[in-house]
Amino acid sequence: MSFKVNIDSITLDILSARLKNLVGPIDILKWLNNFKEEELHIALDFIRNYTVFTSNESEEIFHFGLNSILRGIKKEEKIAVHPLGSFGKSGSMMTYLLRKTNTYINNPDRIKLCASVSELESIEPVYKTLVIIDDFIGSGKSVLDYWDEK
Secondary structure, three states, X not given: OOOOOOOOHHHHHHHHHHOOOOOOHHHHHHHHOOOOHXXXXXXXXXXXXXXXXXXXXXXXXXXXXXXXHHHHOOOOOEEEEEEOOOOOOHHHHHHHHHHOOHHHHOOOOOEEEOOOHHHHHOOOOOEEEEEEEOOOOOOOHXXXXXXXXX
């Protein structure tokens, strides 16, 4: 297989390491090969600024995030957690990781998972905080669109 992309091996190794070696240099070349030559700098800028989180890192972020929210609200208030999209989509996977955190496990009376919009519509008024989760948040437009639609 030949590639029309002109990039040195050190840069490829750096990019692969930045992606935690979940994506190898050949995969990066294959991906870059999809772009027109004049677009390559944009694709390279994107991949240089892209951040990948492992499952363990995601769990840690959820743990500390939920913990921070719980500390910031009154003891009698509760949190509703809703995955973006329908079951089986990326929000569901993120929910799985969230449910594995100590914060979630140790606060069953304060954190409610609402897998569907109908569950959200029927929760009690003590749930004053809504956490919407997904695997990728860029501009936030998908969250806003989902909110407006649902």
